[in-house]
Amino acid sequence: MKIGAPRETRPGERLVAATPTTVAQLVALGYDVAVESGAGSEASFDDASYVAAGASVVGHDEVWASDIVTCVNPPADDDIARLRSGATIVSMMAPAARPDLVQAFWHQGVNALALDAVPRISRAQALDVLSTxxxxxxxxxxxxxxxxxxxxxxxxxxxxxxxxxxxxxxxxxxxxxxxxxxxxxxxxxxxxxxxxxxxxxxxxxxxxxxxxxxxxxxxxxxxxxxxxxxxxxxxxxxxxxxxxxxxxxxxxxxxxxxxxxxxxxxxxxxxxxxxxxxxxxxxxxxxxxxxxxxxxxxxxxxxxxxxxxxxxxxxxxLPKHTSQLLGTNIVNLMKLLTPGKDGQIVLDMDDVVQRGMTVTLGGEVLWPPPPVQVSAAAPAPVAAAVSAVDPVVAARLAAEAARRQSQRRLATYGLGAVLLGLAVAFSPPAFVGFFTVFVLAVFVGYYVISNVSHSLHTPLMAQTNAISGIILVGALLQIGSDDWWVTSLALVAATVASINIFGGFLVAYRMITMFRKDA
Incomplete structure (x- = not known):
């Protein structure tokens, strides 16, 4: 089958529905691609680049005679008349606001797929022209x-x-x-x-x-x-x-x-x-x-x-990159419609994505589509009716619950203070200094990390790797201790620090790779 990409006729429009890159992808799906002469000139794509990608450059009438015509904007009335019966038109249509356009497609006997009616579900994100x-x-x-x-x-x-x-x-x-x-x-x-x-x-x-x-x-x-x-x-x-x-x-x-x-x-x-x-x-x-x-x-x-x-x-x-992104949306749609990669379009109305964007098909008007079931899970059971509660009683119960929670919190803090006092009283003098440093490190670390901007999380990860490296060095120095308790703690510290270091570097490498041009 032949896919045609005409030149946009809306005044001031600089986009084109196919670029040399997307033409090559459509050819790989088994389609013959025809591009109207000058269709990509406003987006810096000349006719020679389309020919090099495998397309044929044709005139206006010939491109509209293709089996499948894909364009950016809804076609004009005279271009709709050039479509042959049974052809497929793919473009943005705003079918909900353009009932006259829907009737024109139906009267011409063409299959119309609206790019701006793709269901907003995860599986259809690659086709979502509106997001692009x-x-x-x-x-x-x-x-x-x-x-x-x-x-x-x-x-x-x-x-x-x-x-x-x-x-x-x-x-x-x-x-x-x-x-x-x-x-x-x-x-x-x-x-x-x-x-x-x-x-x-x-x-x-x-x-x-x-x-x-x-x-x-x-x-x-x-x-x-x-x-x-x-x-x-x-x-x-x-x-x-x-x-x-x-x-x-x-x-x-x-x-x-x-x-x-x-x-x-x-x-x-x-x-x-x-x-x-x-x-x-x-x-x-x-x-x-x-x-x-x-x-x-x-x-x-x-x-x-x-x-x-x-x-x-x-x-x-921004016609160059917008055309490329829009053309990629169309390629992803054609991949969905060409399961055999043989250049033959197959419309499956049991597929919610295809059904949701199909406006007319086989001489029938299919707009509007049925609602899309976002989740296949069974609906949640209806909760039993709950009798109304007196606002005064509800307020009293809430106040009582808050009071009990406050008492439990105070008891917990008091127990913690007693245990801390006992630990300090019966511990060696060196423990007090070490414990003070530990507590200060916890407070400082919490307030520093909690106030770091989201945009600095990757540099922060590198900093934590450096801190974990210091912990690893300290643990290695203590592993040879004669005290089995110190050796055990050092072994655990070395293991955890190693996991954090290697895992952090792997995550950082993965994130940096995402920004490489050759990735």
Whole structure:
């Protein structure tokens, strides 16, 4: 079968659905690949590179006559008419918002697979085009902000004085938000971020940002993966927090987009309170914008000197790498649809991934798809109804339980103090000095390690390896002692330290290998 990759016709689009690298992978699956002349020119891929990869370069009509056509954006009406009955079209379609497009595919008798309808399950992550585009958009948002911002992201200390780092506030801890956080942190900015999902806090902190704690404004997540609707009180508290953080920040990056719609997070009053020269990058501009003053597809500068960037093509502004990532998503899809690696597409509607992204098939409209069962585990049994408890009684019981716990804690501390006093009173004088050093080392080690940033955990691992090396040397010196008790402790210490040293170096080597270009 032949796969065709046409040139994108949407004004300003620079992406292409196939690159020379992905063409070679499709050819290895047994397909003939046809690329429209000039399809990759905006992404720095010339026709000669496609030919060298095994593709044929053809005209517009011929590429749309292929058995399978893959493109970035939904095809225009005249291109749909060029598809032959029984052909397969693979692209982003937004079928939930484009019923006219679904009807056009059905009327033409083609099989339509929506790249932006891939089920959000682990097995389908390699096909997830939305995550790919969001990741690139988050990175590009920081680049756009850096260009519009009138200062450096990283703080500088020079002979002429010092400058403070840029302050960045990111709204949303999803794929786009985390990508923006990572880019801003790598440039040296001071980054704070918020997400309505409390479980996103750990991910935000792992990227080197500070998670804004607003417990009353955070929500539980519904079964479909989206945050539940806010109460009026939650909306009020969230608005207060957004106002405080936007006034603090030099750059605000918003990423909140729910089912294609952008909730309002930054009001005109909040923008007015920002310092002149500040920047707002609205990644949700395609859904109307999170900022009240966003104009989709444009850049606005307010009377107070705040720049609001509402580009809707951020991923397309990095066409070379975005096309490569998007093309890899399509290759992974074709691997799923070509189990025999013989160049023959096989659509299996019993596969939840294929069924979830199939819009039309064999003259039938299959959109919307049935719900995806995320877990194969049996549903949890329904808990028996519990009778209501008097709040006064509940409060009294809770107070009593807290009092008993406090008494047990005091008793434990008292017993520990007595045992420690006995140990000091009946031990040799040298023991007191050794024990003091041990206690101080425990306290110092705890407070030092607990306050280390996530981004420094790998260097910290190397430091602990050095400490374990000192322990190993000390243990080896004591193994020859005449006291069997000292020898036993030295043997245990040497064994544990060796495990820590060799295990730490293996983990560090594995992590460093991940960042090598030739890995």
């Amino acid at each position: 585009m969001s990741n690139v958009a988050g990175y590009r948002a920081v680049i756009e902000a850096a260009e519009a911002y009138g200062g450096m992201f990283a703080g500088q200390v020079t002979a002429a004085g010092k400058t403070a780092p840029a302050k960045v506030f990111v709204i949303g801890g999803g794929v786009a938000g985390l990508a923006a956080i990572g880019a801003a942190v790598s440039l040296g900015a001071q980054v704070r971020a918020f997400d309505v999902r409390p479980e996103a806090g750990e991910q935000i902190e792992s990227m080197g940002a500070e998670f804004v704690q607003a417990q009353a404004a955070q929500q539980e997540v519904s079964s479909d993966g989206y945050a539940q609707a806010m109460t009026d009180e939650q909306e009020r508290l969230t608005a207060v927090m957004y106002a405080q953080e936007s006034a603090w920040a030099d750059i605000v990056i918003t990423t909140a987009l729910v089912r294609g719609s952008a909730p309002r997070t930054i009001t005109a009053d909040m923008v007015a309170a920002m310092r002149p020269g500040s920047v707002v990058v609205d990644l949700a501009a395609s859904g109307g914008g999170n900022c009240e003053l966003t104009v989709p597809g444009s850049v606005v500068v307010t009377d107070d000197g705040v720049t609001i960037i509402g580009w809707t093509d951020l991923a397309s502004r």
